Amino acid sequence: MSKKVLILPGDGIGTEIVAEAVKVLDVLGAEYGLSIEMETAAVGGAGYDAAGTPLPEETLKLAKTADAILLGAVGGPQYENLPRELRPEKGLLGLRSELDLFANLRPAILYPQLADASSLKPEIVAGLDIMIVRELTGGIYFGQPRGIDTLENGERKGYNTLVYTEHEVERIARVAFDTAMKRDRRLCSVDKANVLEVSELWREVVVQVSKDYPDVELSHMYVDNAAMQLVRAPKQFDVMVTTNMFGDILSDTAAMLTGSIGMLPSASLNADGSGMYEPIHGSAPDIAGQNKANPLATILSVAMMLRHSLNQPDHADRIEQAVGQVLDDGLRTADIEAPGMPVVGTSAMGDAVAAALQKQAEAA
Numbered sequence: 001m002s003k004k005v006l007i008l009p010g011d012g013i014g015t016e017i018v019a020e021a022v023k024v025l026d027v028l029g030a031e032y033g034l035s036i037e038m039e040t041a042a043v044g045g046a047g048y049d050a051a052g053t054p055l056p057e058e059t060l061k062l063a064k065t066a067d068a069i070l071l072g073a074v075g076g077p078q079y080e081n082l083p084r085e086l087r088p089e090k091g092l093l094g095l096r097s098e099l100d101l102f103a104n105l106r107p108a109i110l111y112p113q114l115a116d117a118s119s120l121k122p123e124i125v126a127g128l129d130i131m132i133v134r135e136l137t138g139g140i141y142f143g144q145p146r147g148i149d150t151l152e153n154g155e156r157k158g159y160n161t162l163v164y165t166e167h168e169v170e171r172i173a174r175v176a177f178d179t180a181m182k183r184d185r186r187l188c189s190v191d192k193a194n195v196l197e198v199s200e201l202w203r204e205v206v207v208q209v210s211k212d213y214p215d216v217e218l219s220h221m222y223v224d225n226a227a228m229q230l231v232r233a234p235k236q237f238d239v240m241v242t243t244n245m246f247g248d249i250l251s252d253t254a255a256m257l258t259g260s261i262g263m264l265p266s267a268s269l270n271a272d273g274s275g276m277y278e279p280i281h282g283s284a285p286d287i288a289g290q291n292k293a294n295p296l297a298t299i300l301s302v303a304m305m306l307r308h309s310l311n312q313p314d315h316a317d318r319i320e321q322a323v324g325q326v327l328d329d330g331l332r333t334a335d336i337e338a339p340g341m342p343v344v345g346t347s348a349m350g351d352a353v354a355a356a357l358q359k360q361a362e363a364a
């Protein structure tokens with residue numbers, strides 16, 4: 001039975017990069033018989049322009065029946081003065097909470113061809129391959145009570161609540177252990193158990209879950225040390241699991257170790273394994289509409305989608321190989337520019353990956 005994929009280009013460079021990812025899916029359909037039904041809908045600023053809301057009802061309806069969603073990016077300066085509930089990010093947050101996408105998988109992979117793009121020395125980062133599993137729908141970003149109150153003396157007080165229930169920790173821990181089982185079987189749980197009670201509970205539950213995964217080597221690290229270790233010796237990590245806010249910060253740090261924001265995909269999954277796939281970068285209004293954006297993070301998001309939601313790991317491997325091939329061939333978009341290598345635009349990069357996939361099919 002063919003699978004349903006909802007395409008949400010969004011704003012800015014979103015439309016350009018998603019078009020290249022669709023090219024790749026088209027080649028898999030034509031050359032390998034991959035059967036996918038694609039529908040396109042508006043979200044973010046595009047949703048506001050089309051229907052007066054960043055998450056139009058029709059988009060949400062399609063999202064709920066899709067096996068997977070491919071998203072470009074949302075946001076742009078023209079939407080920044082809208083009331084908070086109409087801003088493009090609300091479309092993303094709405095999808096995350098409506099679909100209960102609680103597990104965010106963020107790989108930080110440094111392609112050997114791009115080792116010089118990192119701000120760290122090549123020997124520290126060459127071959128880097130970390131998977132950060134971040135809890136996405138709980139923790140301090142959602143905890144109640146929250147707010148800004150005025151005290152009796154007139155001074156204002158701002159507060160948020162860091163809260164996790166056992167089942168929220170258990171389900172993200174299981175995703176992390178399952179992920180580790182498919183990799184090097186090492187999992188580092190990051191917390192602040194020396195200071196926070198909620199981290200004590202987190203650690204207890206993770207240890208409990210680990211009993212179902214005797215083949216995975218579990219370690220624990222305080223978040224301040226984890227931040228330091230990520231820039232000191234990042235290759236010590238295989239899979240890391242952590243809370244929403246710690247994961248937000250650590251995954252951006254890990255991303256920057258790889259040098260380019262234009263290369264990294266991400267997945268946000270729910271308990272059924274359906275999910276939303278998107279590059280980690282934003283809508284890059286500074287280069288939107290100029291055929292300059294790197295489409296590889298979005299193309300690699302398609303590979304994650306095939307692997308995690310559509311049960312097509314062979315196709316995922318093919319895409320990743322094709323991306324490796326175009327980098328080997330010396331093609332670079334401006335964000336990963338290197339001396340002596342030609343800089344190509346968004347569509348030329350997408351065409352090159354599609355051609356590499358086609359070549360693989362012909363050679364098979």
Ligand code: NAD
Binds near residue numbers: 072089283
């Ligand atoms: P950004 O990620 O859009 O851009 C940061 C820098 O990286 C820019 O110089 C941009 O040109 C460059 N860049 C980003 N993606 C690139 C790509 N694929 N190829 C080449 N260069 C690329 O972050 P920002 O500038 O802070 O935010 C711009 C807009 O995107 C804002 O409205 C923000 O709210 C939104 N945003 C959306 C998401 C999302 O949709 N998930 C994430 C982050 C930011």
